[in-house]
Amino acid sequence: MLYTLTSVLFLVGLFGLLTQRNIIKIIISVSIIESAVNLFLVLVGYRKEGLAPIITRHTSHGKIMELSVDPFPQAMVVTSIVIGLSVMALMIAIALRLYHIYGTYNIDEIKKKQEEEKT
Amino acid sequence: MTESLLISILVFMIISSVVALFTDELISAIIAIGALGFGGSIAYLIMGAPDLAITQIVVEVVSLVLLIRVTIGVGLRLTAGCCSKTRTAVAGAVVLLTSFVFAFSLRLFPAFGDAVMGRVQYAPSIFYIEYGLHSTGASNLVTAILLDFRAYDTLGEATVIFTAVLGGIALLRKRGRNISAGDEVSRGDTA
Incomplete structure (x- = not known):
């Protein structure tokens, strides 16, 4: 059920990526896809009644071995979230640059203006 | 208990992403994407992470600020009308294939x-x-x-962030190099 819901979230992002013509909307759909993938990776490592993978004075070694959530996908997803932010910042910089040049965020209008410049 | 909570949060995230994609105003799309990110943060908290x-909270706040910076420059205009029928059909077919x-x-x-x-023999997580x-x-x-077993991954992450920052500065700087009209150098070389 939960895996299906994350894939639905991914598909919503994919549909938006393919249909939208506004650069801001395309950036938004990329970030939707990112969050769906991150959620799926963390869900795969979840255990029923799982504990956070932090060892305290009150958790014995056996208990953490038996109940801890998988820490490995979590560590990788931390990396992926931060990289997602920097990719988004780069996309926004490109969008701003395009807006300075063409005065619009719509891809179709940008294409039209490019063709007008050529002729 | 945990599962039903997670299901409700995920349904909330799906609804907010649909709203973000199909509203006409950019600013409400951005607010909806913020709701998606914070819902994801609560889901991580429930999943023991x-x-x-x-x-996720820090990243979400920063990306909201960036996105609002992009839209404020436009003066909150409405987005132009939507997509052609063939494009929607092609996108629907691709989405259907991916769902299979x-x-x-x-x-x-x-x-x-x-x-x-637990299912994999010699899984690194167990170690x-x-x-x-x-x-x-x-x-x-x-x-x-992050900082010990897989420290090289973190180093690579820092490299990626540094490259993104360099690209952002190169794209957004106001003053470029001055090229006079009679210069031998063509524009493509220095840009």
Whole structure:
């Protein structure tokens, strides 16, 4: 059920990526896809009644071995979230640059203006 | 209990992403994407990943600020009208195909709550949980992996962020190099 819901979230992002013509909307759909993938990776490592993978004075070694959530996908997803932010910042910089040049965020209008410049 | 909570949060996230994609105003799309990110942060908290929840909140706030910066420059205009029929049909076909791929591949995973690391022989996660505290001295196993077992990954992440910052500066600077009209150098070389 939960895996299906994350894939639905991914598909919503994919549909938006393919249909939208506004650069801001395309950036938004990329970030939707990112969050769906991150959620799926963390869900795969979840255990029923799982504990956070932090060892305290009150958790014995056996208990953490038996109940801890998988820490490995979590560590990788931390990396992926931060990289997602920097990719988004780069996309926004490109969008701003395009807006300075063409005065619009719509891809179709940008294409039209490019063709007008050529002729 | 955990599962039903997670299901409700995921349904909330799906609704907010649909709203974000199909509203006409850019600013409400951005607010909806913020709702999606904070819902994800709560989901991480429930799934036993406090580090991820904190990181997600920080990243979400920063990306909201960036996106609002983009829209404020436009003066809150409405987006232009939507897509042609053929484009929607092609996108629907691609989405349908991908959903079939998902439906086939998701059956290979164990049921929810049964971690994959328990099914794999010699899974690295088991090693990290067993010897993480002993060999690194970090009581938080996620930081033990990030900064010790897989430190090269973190180094690569820093490189990616640095490159993105360089690209952003190069794209957004106001003053470029001055090129006079009679220069020998063509524009493509210096740009």
